[in-house]
Amino acid sequence: MSGFDLPLFPLSSALFPQGTLSLRIFEPRYLDMIRDCARNDSGFGVCLILEGGEVGDPATPAAVGTCARIVDFNVQADGLLGILARGERRFRVQHTRVRDNGLIHAQVEWIEEGEPQAVPAECGLLATILERFHEQAGGEYARIERARYDDASWVAWRLAEALALEQTERQLLLQMSDPVERLKQLMHYLPRFQGG
The missing domain is CATH 1.20.58 (Methane Monooxygenase Hydroxylase; Chain G, domain 1)
Incomplete structure (x- = not known):
């Protein structure tokens, strides 16, 4: 079964569905990703970093993450691009590849949420x-x-x-x-x- 292609933004923190995330964007690979997401009205995947760092060489992402959609842009005091993103649905990574610019893309399958349940x-x-x-x-x-x-x-x-x-x-x-x-x-x- 073919999965859904999603660019990944590995971070040192997990994002939950309906949660918000503020990011400062400065690496060219992520500036390109944000531009593409804005142009295509698409999201990007946020995964916890298992190995590596947020900056530099591509990190090893966790196998389960959350798709984030940009809800606001701003220019920060230092001139960098800032975004506010909101978590949507969870996904499971099937496999990844690294593009020439260092951006990780993943084939993902969406995790289906069950019917709402009451707090016991x-x-x-x-x-x-x-x-x-x-x-x-x-x-x-x-x-x-x-x-x-x-x-x-x-x-x-x-x-x-x-x-x-x-x-x-x-x-x-x-x-x-x-x-x-x-x-x-x-x-x-x-x-x-x-x-x-």
């Missing part, structure tokens, strides 16, 4: 913590409709962004297919962040 009672504390966090932090999530806090997938993604998790833990959550299992994994991490 035993994980209700996570939705409450997230709602309080958003109320205190302000911003776009402070005005989100209350029903979102009943959606297991949305709660798991937003809480995974909010908690100071290791990147390997974020990647594990990204790779999990069941949103309720993702919440249970977050429950496992939670004692680390509780005072006392």
Whole structure:
């Protein structure tokens, strides 16, 4: 089966569906990628770096990532291009190739999300913590409709962004297919962040 061709932007952090990402773009390969994405109204893949760095030689990306779509551009104080991108759907890398300019392209298959699931009672504390966090932090999530806090997938993604998790833990959550299992994994991490 042939996959979907997606340029990759390996980063030292994972991006979750509906999450936002601010990037400064200065390497020619990524400037070209951003130009192509803007011209074609297409996205690019964000994968956690397993080996290598964000700058220089092509890094080794994780096998599961999130497609990001550019939602805003700006010119930063230092003259560099800045973009704001939003995570869309997850994908699994089938294979990669490196273009002459060092940009990694991947053949990917989209990960199908199941039907929305409610936050189970035993994980209700996570939705409450997230709602309080958003109320205190302000911003776009402070005005989100209350029903979102009943959606297991949305709660798991937003809480995974909010908690100071290791990147390997974020990647594990990204790779999990069941949103309720993702919440249970977050429950496992939670004692680390509780005072006392």
